[in-house]
Structures are given as C-alpha cells and as structure tokens.
Amino acid sequence: MQAAEIDEEFPVVDIDAPALDAARMLAEHSLPGIVVLTADGQVYAVLPASQVVRFIVPSYVQDDPLLARVLAESVADRAAEKLGGKTIRELLPQHQLALPIANADDTIIEVATIMGRLRSPLIAVMKQGKLHGVITAPRLLAMALKCGLIDNGHFRAVTTRRLSGLSS
C-alpha cells in the first residue's frame, strides 16, 4: 500500500495568510496540524497544532512556564501589540523546519519512519512535485491495522510489501 493510496484531503493555508486563519482552521476542524503552502503552491512547512498554540504565548514566555504563571494582564496586553495582525510567515522559525513529506509511492513503513523521526502529527504526500494529500498519525495506524501490519498481539513490520500490487 502506497502513501498516495491512503492520504486524505486536508485544509491548507497560505504562508502569507493571517496566523489567525491557521488557528481557526485547526480549531474548527480539530486538526492535528496544517500544511503551509507558498504562493506558488509549494509545501513550505507542516505546522503541528501544538506549535500554532505557541502563537498565543509571547515569545519571552514560551520557554518559561514560571513566567507564564506570574504574567499579569498589563504585561500581556503590551505583548499583544507585538503579536497582532501577524502572518504565518512572520511567526515561523527563521530557519526552515525539516519537511515531513513523503513521496506518493512510499510504503507505510517509510511514512512511519519519517513521521516518527520528525515527531510530526501529519505527513504531506507529494506527487509530481505537488501536494497530493495528507496522512495523519491515527490514519497511518488505522491503515497499518487494516492491512494486518499490526495484528492481534503482534506488531508485524511487513509494511514494505506492496499489498496493493501483490494481494491475490
């Protein structure tokens, strides 16, 4: 079974859209993350929802839970001005993130390897240079279960079998 056979349609967001759009989409559809595209449709980043959550925390607080606890409204209000009206591009890290992308013909085990290594809640599947769809972690597990790659009491790492081609 190949990546392009199990991926799904998923909302995407433009890198120059308001950061609010990403937050709203994730919230409304209960998404684990969102694919960020450039103006010409290239995948620029995959933003886990847990990182979009950072956008509501002033940067000087992000690594200091104690500061979050004592943060008073007056200070937070001033921080708000710095965050207001930002685009997604402005809120992304300066260095580009490692892209959790897979090729259309990648096997489940290849997708699982990329997902686990990058700790990404979803993988963007590329076909002929374009975004074909997205595979979330629960979706990948569901397909692994369905294909018997994980069976009763056994995790079977036989995912490299091209089941779609070999089944009989």
Next chain:
Amino acid sequence: MQAAEIDEEFPVVDIDAPALDAARMLAEHSLPGIVVLTADGQVYAVLPASQVVRFIVPSYVQDDPLLARVLAESVADRAAEKLGGKTIRELLPQHQLALPIANADDTIIEVATIMGRLRSPLIAVMKQGKLHGVITAPRLLAMALKCGLIDNGHFRAVTTRRLSGLSS
C-alpha cells in the same frame, strides 16, 4: 478560564497493556495521542500518535529513511518477531519522557506554554493528584478563539485573566 474548565474526557491506556491497544485506540478515535497510566492510576506518559507509529518500524530503521526504502519483506518479517506481543511499557523510551501535564487551575497561557515547549499534541490536566481530563491543541485554540484571546487579525496574549472569575 482554567484548565479544568476546558479539558475533556479522553481514553487512557494502561502501561502494561499490549501496545496494540494504544494503536487501536488512536486509530479508531482519530486521537492525536494517548495518556499512559500506571497500575495505580498515575500519569506515566503522554504518547503522541506520531510516536506510537514508531512501534510499527523496527528500531534499527527508525532513524534511517533510506533503510526503510530498501527494507525487504524477509528482513521485516524477522524484525516482526522482536516487536510481537510487546506491552506499552516495553516500547517506551528507557528514560521517562517529560510529562506534558498542567494543574487544574492553570490558565490557557500556561497550558499553551507547556504544550508548545514539549511539542505535545495534548496536555493531561491533574486535579488533586488524579487525571481530570485532557486538552488537545485544537481544543486549546478553540477556547482561545472563543474567549477572544485570539481575535480578528490580532493575537491577544491576555490569557492570564481568570475570565471565569472576573467576567461580569
């Protein structure tokens, strides 16, 4: 608004349950992760779905996407024996993971800080030493939007206001 007001019920899994149980629960309910409890009900870990996905990949392949690509069925079959019938405990890292937990009275900004720092798709909310509920990243964003902490075109970091207590 406090953590205990926005958390939700969520499936949990016992640390000595088969790893299959975690995979199945995540797949069936499309969960972003799952809370692992010890026999006496303490939170031991929060497993992101992206890490449970690792269970279907032999450990020697996990950090090597190239190896995943060339992995043949015969090799994978042998690896399967090593993974078969494992419990969640056996598949967790040797060192205990940093626990993404919040207190019942933590504010949205505190929960967001913990979530962002640990890159966790969900936060376990503790009340009087027991698991009270779980907050996912999309849920946190939804509540931040609802409370006007993120408003039209503006991310407002006023989340430390105890809205529940101060609203009038």
